[in-house]
Amino acid sequence: MREFVRNAGVENLPDTLRGGVVAIGNFDGVHRGHQTVLQHALESAYKHKRPPVVLTFEPHPRSVFRPDIPLFRLTPAPMKARLFEAMGFDGVVEQPFTREFSQLSPEAFVHAMLxxxxxxxxxVTGFDFxxxxxxxxxxxxxxxxxxRYRFDVTRVDAFSDEGGEVVSSSRIRALLSQGKAAEAxxxxxYRYTVAGEVKNGKKLGRTLGYPTANMVLPEGTDLLHGIYAVRFRRANGTIHDGVASFGRRPTVEDEGAPLLETFVFDLDxxxxxxxxxxxxxxxxxxxEKFDSLDALVARMKQDEAEARALLSDVRPLSELDRCIAFST
Structure with missing residues (x-):
């Protein structure tokens, strides 16, 4: 069985990842445009019987050059790795990105990395690498x-959606900031997915009949505050439908920190x-802010019914979506 390797830089690289076809980029979002680059690397690797590998950089370069401005990362490193593995790569090299590393000349970069x-x-790179x-x-x-150094290089052209617009991470961030999860x-x-450790909360939802699994999302997450129909995947791989609230809980708190609270259906x-x-x-x-807890609970019941209806007939958008948001 193939074992996916997640390596923190090119130092101490396993032999299994050497001599491969390397897709290079930040790939924040691993969106359909990125997937054309990644798929080309996979196809070439399979054709030539070489290991398919992703070379990416952590943290995101923008976080190094503009640390004062939180970056809405669509796919933090663990989620990116999970997506690369689901696509079929043998591993990802997460090269540490520092100001010192950024000063490497292009020639030195080629020698050190490739x-x-x-x-x-x-x-294999995108058109704007x-x-x-x-x-x-x-x-x-x-x-x-x-x-000069006898390795092949392939540049993959920009990928446009059905409307003729180039697919980009910035477009997706803008859609999510408006709550347009389906368009994103x-x-x-695939469905936009976040991951994190379930934390202890104030357990108010439990007293209202709606116990929630609470997660703190990364700083800079600019997802519209609201109520979403969701799929919840446990660490053991089981998937459950649910309804999630992302926001500051205005009915019960004056100014709480943003929190993702998921009521998982039919799970105790x-x-x-x-x-x-x-x-x-x-x-x-x-x-929304409700006048009373009774009004909040009444709306939560309606949210649950609407989420169950929305999720009752959903279908995978792709094989990657099936791996991420559907039972295997």
Missing amino acids: IDGLGAAEA HYGKGRAGTPETLKQAGE AGLLG ADLYGETCAVSLFGLLRGE
Whole structure:
């Protein structure tokens, strides 16, 4: 059985990841545009019987250059790794990105990462890939380096959606900030999914008949505050329908920190300390403040009924969506 490798940089790289076809990029979102790059790398690796590998960078370069501005990351490193594994890659190399690393010349980057580090047989990039100091390296300079050092280089053109617009992470972030989970899924090719450890809360939901699994999402998550129909995946792989609230709980708190609270349907289990994932299928309504707990509970019952109805006939958008948000 294939064992997926998640490696923190090219140092101490397992032999199983050397000499492969390497897809290079940040790939935040692993959206349909990214998937064209990744799929090309997979197909070439299978054709030439080489290991398919992803080279990405942690933290996101924007977090290093603009640390004062929180970045809405669509796929933090663990989620990206999970998506790469589901696609069929043998491993991901999460190269530490620092200011010192950013000062490598394009030539030094090629030697450190692709030649000495990964021993790459082929590098696959998107049309807008840049590397090295001042982003001076481009797919064209990478191709020239490949000719000098005898590794293949493939540049994959931009991918446009059915409306003719290029699919990008910024478009997806904008949709999610408006609560347009279904539209975002159309660009991602799978349902937007977050993951985290289930934390202890104030247990108010339990007293109202709606116990919730609570998660703190990463800083910068700019998802619209509201109520969503969701799928909840436990650490053991089992999947359950549910309804989730993301926001500050205005009915019961004056100014709480944003929290994702998921009421998991038909499940009675102790989830505290378990790392679980929540996939968003649709926005039911925005966050509201109710005059009383009775009014809140009445609306929660309506939310549950609407979520059950929405989720009763959903279908996978892709094989990747099936792996992430549907039972296998």
